[in-house]
Amino acid sequence: MLESGNIMTVQLPLKPTCRPCSLLGLLALIIASKCHYTPEPDQQRTLPPGWVSLGRVDPEEELSLTFALRQQNLERLSELVQAVSDPGSPRYGKYLTIEDVAELVRPSPLTLHTVQKWLWAAGARNCNSVTTQDFLTCWLSVRQAELLLPGAEFHRYVGGPAKIHVVRSLRPYQLPQALAPHVDFVGGLHRFPPTSSLRQRPKPQVAGTVGLHFGVTPSVLRERYNLTARDVGSGTTNNSQACAQFLEQYFHDSDLAEFMRLFGGNFAHQASVARVIGKQGRGRAGIEASLDVQYLMSAGANISTWVYSSPGRHEAQEPFLQWLLLLSNESSLPHVHTVSYGDDEDSLSSAYIQRVNTELMKAATRGLTLLFASGDSGAGCWSVSGRHQFRPSFPASSPYVTTVGGTSFQNPFLVTNEVVDYISGGGFSNVFPRPSYQEEAVVQFLNSSPHLPPSSYFNASGRAYPDVAALSDGYWVVSNNVPIPWVSGTSASTPVFGGILSLINEHRILSGHPPLGFLNPRLYQQHGAGLFDVTRGCHESCLNEEVEGQGFCSGPGWDPVTGWGTPNFPALLKILLNP
Numbered sequence: 001m002l003e004s005g006n007i008m009t010v011q012l013p014l015k016p017t018c019r020p021c022s023l024l025g026l027l028a029l030i031i032a033s034k035c036h037y038t039p040e041p042d043q044q045r046t047l048p049p050g051w052v053s054l055g056r057v058d059p060e061e062e063l064s065l066t067f068a069l070r071q072q073n074l075e076r077l078s079e080l081v082q083a084v085s086d087p088g089s090p091r092y093g094k095y096l097t098i099e100d101v102a103e104l105v106r107p108s109p110l111t112l113h114t115v116q117k118w119l120w121a122a123g124a125r126n127c128n129s130v131t132t133q134d135f136l137t138c139w140l141s142v143r144q145a146e147l148l149l150p151g152a153e154f155h156r157y158v159g160g161p162a163k164i165h166v167v168r169s170l171r172p173y174q175l176p177q178a179l180a181p182h183v184d185f186v187g188g189l190h191r192f193p194p195t196s197s198l199r200q201r202p203k204p205q206v207a208g209t210v211g212l213h214f215g216v217t218p219s220v221l222r223e224r225y226n227l228t229a230r231d232v233g234s235g236t237t238n239n240s241q242a243c244a245q246f247l248e249q250y251f252h253d254s255d256l257a258e259f260m261r262l263f264g265g266n267f268a269h270q271a272s273v274a275r276v277i278g279k280q281g282r283g284r285a286g287i288e289a290s291l292d293v294q295y296l297m298s299a300g301a302n303i304s305t306w307v308y309s310s311p312g313r314h315e316a317q318e319p320f321l322q323w324l325l326l327l328s329n330e331s332s333l334p335h336v337h338t339v340s341y342g343d344d345e346d347s348l349s350s351a352y353i354q355r356v357n358t359e360l361m362k363a364a365t366r367g368l369t370l371l372f373a374s375g376d377s378g379a380g381c382w383s384v385s386g387r388h389q390f391r392p393s394f395p396a397s398s399p400y401v402t403t404v405g406g407t408s409f410q411n412p413f414l415v416t417n418e419v420v421d422y423i424s425g426g427g428f429s430n431v432f433p434r435p436s437y438q439e440e441a442v443v444q445f446l447n448s449s450p451h452l453p454p455s456s457y458f459n460a461s462g463r464a465y466p467d468v469a470a471l472s473d474g475y476w477v478v479s480n481n482v483p484i485p486w487v488s489g490t491s492a493s494t495p496v497f498g499g500i501l502s503l504i505n506e507h508r509i510l511s512g513h514p515p516l517g518f519l520n521p522r523l524y525q526q527h528g529a530g531l532f533d534v535t536r537g538c539h540e541s542c543l544n545e546e547v548e549g550q551g552f553c554s555g556p557g558w559d560p561v562t563g564w565g566t567p568n569f570p571a572l573l574k575i576l577l578n579p
């Protein structure tokens with residue numbers, strides 16, 4: 001809680017150049033804009049397709065805004081990520097507690113004081129902080145918020161598949177110049193909830209039926225990835241795993257039970273989710289939520305599973321941001337988190353992207369493994385001043401997460417080798433430079449791929465993703481008591497890979513080793529050992545003459561379509577079980 005304290009004055013510590021702001025009257029108003037700045041000028045603020053405005057919000061309505069306070073010691077934080085995640089380092093696996101992280105990044109007393117004073121003066125009384133003290137969530141009336149953030153104008157919008165309501169401002173907000181050293185950005189104004197790109201693809205044609213399977217089920221996955229009935233959680237450790245939902249999507253325990261009745265016959269599993277963080281509404285189950293829960297609990301079978309259910313359900317909150325706040329406010333968390341949230345990198349402000357990336361670094365120092373889906377549009381495509389380019393997605397493009405791409409069976413009805421699933425997201429970041437752990441692998445790919453797209457389509461110096469992959473095509477999911485076939489997307493691959501890492505963590509914990517934590521430095525050092533290399537197929541991209549719908553192509557070793565490949569559990573366990 002932000003204590004009200006005894007700060008009663010409303011004067012801000014203004015910079016000398018901003019002195020005219022303190023004048024009264026019209027003149028001050030005219031000059032005032034000079035003393036303000038726009039923290040997120042580059043944030044996309046257009047209404048996403050399928051959303052409509054319901055008009056301006058009543059000035060007396062209350063809304064909740066999130067203030068990202070400037071952190072300290074970020075250089076040191078980045079060194080620590082490297083030290084705890086690099087098997088060659090003496091600090092490998094010696095993770096930080098949330099208190100250690102707080103000690104390191106906590107905003108300076110000046111920052112805390114300045115921001116509190118400003119919020120208090122604006123009438124924000126009800127503010128909550130997190131353990132690391134670098135976020136504040138405050139309740140204000142719309143009137144107060146619009147005065148606090150000049151330029152903002154709050155409207156209510158309805159849209160998305162679940163026709164949810166959100167309160168947002170499509171106009172940019174400003175902050176007093178004096179806050180520039182203290183606030184990264186204010187959350188809850190511009191970004192709309194993400195949409196799922198999961199799709200149901202038509203069933204492929206099939207001739208004979210002997211010995212065939214009709215879509216991906218837990219037993220098909222467990223066969224392909226060499227999991228035996230013994231490869232399940234022992235129930236004797238405090239191991240756990242989690243998936244996060246941001247779409248006002250719910251799962252039903254009855255769907256999980258039906259799914260396991262249909263498909264879970266040959267492996268021990270847990271009957272229900274161990275913990276739901278946030279509120280589960282009473283609405284219909286969503287396919288995305290059902291899929292995540294059912295496959296995380298089938299790959300990471302018999303391991304305690306948490307679900308983060310649409311955190312931040314107030315209309316003015318950004319669910320992904322609220323999930324990050326939850327991570328910074330909880331000392332005991334599952335070791336593995338799978339997330340299918342993503343946005344176009346270019347649609348997000350640089351202030352937001354950099355800050356989210358710092359949050360991902362904080363998680364890495366704590367030994368959390370964060371897996372993100374690589375996206376379902378291949379290399380992506382957009383046009384910049386009339387020229388086509390591929391379109392990277394974030395947080396898939398963050399150097400501090402493990403990104404999971406997608407594959408299909410070569411023969412869709414047999415447990416065979418995997419090839420690229422053409423939707424598998426992948427490419428090169430335009431924001432983050434290539435991290436050192438992938439230098440060798442990416443250079444090798446760029447020098448040897450026979451089908452490289454024109455260099456104007458991608459930024460070869462950026463962080464390249466995905467890092468790994470798993471099947472993403474033709475899944476069975478039970479949703480609202482109905483088994484649904486041919487569900488496809490990297491949102492399916494991500495919980496599968498996550499569950500397999502949880503099984504490996506189980507063995508590590510039983511052997512007295514720390515959990516895997518941020519995997520990439522180790523994964524690249526081992527050159528993808530323990531994974532099936534996917535060497536055939538290309539993913540989709542721009543539909544123009546120059547590239548004819550083709551993005552990158554997979555080949556031997558790492559590639560920006562399927563990363564190092566898909567899990568071969570016994571081999572991966574062997575190589576990742578070493579301390």
Ligand SMILES: *[C@@H]1O[C@H](CO)[C@@H](O)[C@H](O)[C@H]1NC(C)=O
Binds near residue numbers: 128129130137
């Ligand atoms: C963080 O946790 C504390 C203690 O549980 C709680 O009081 C506070 O409201 C939480 N912060 C946020 C932003 O939810």
Ligand SMILES: *[C@@H]1O[C@H](CO)[C@@H](O)[C@H](O)[C@H]1NC(C)=O
Binds near residue numbers: 224225226568570571
């Ligand atoms: C795992 O599966 C592959 C392909 O299905 C097979 O070739 C291999 O022998 C299996 N076992 C191990 C231990 O890798």
Ligand SMILES: *[C@@H]1O[C@H](CO)[C@@H](O)[C@H](O)[C@H]1NC(C)=O
Binds near residue numbers: 232233235236302
């Ligand atoms: C599955 O977990 C439970 C505890 O949650 C444990 O009692 C049981 O032995 C485990 N099953 C197997 C096959 O290890």
Ligand SMILES: *[C@@H]1O[C@H](CO)[C@@H](O)[C@H](O)[C@H]1NC(C)=O
Binds near residue numbers: 430432462463
């Ligand atoms: C390419 O990526 C680098 C970071 O690796 C970035 O600084 C640069 O602006 C990017 N170029 C374009 C055209 O986006």
Ligand SMILES: CC(=O)N[C@H]1CO[C@H](CO)[C@@H](O)[C@@H]1O
Binds near residue numbers: 334
């Ligand atoms: C992360 C996690 O699952 N922690 C659990 C460890 O065990 C204690 C006691 O059973 C639980 O309260 C924690 O939630």
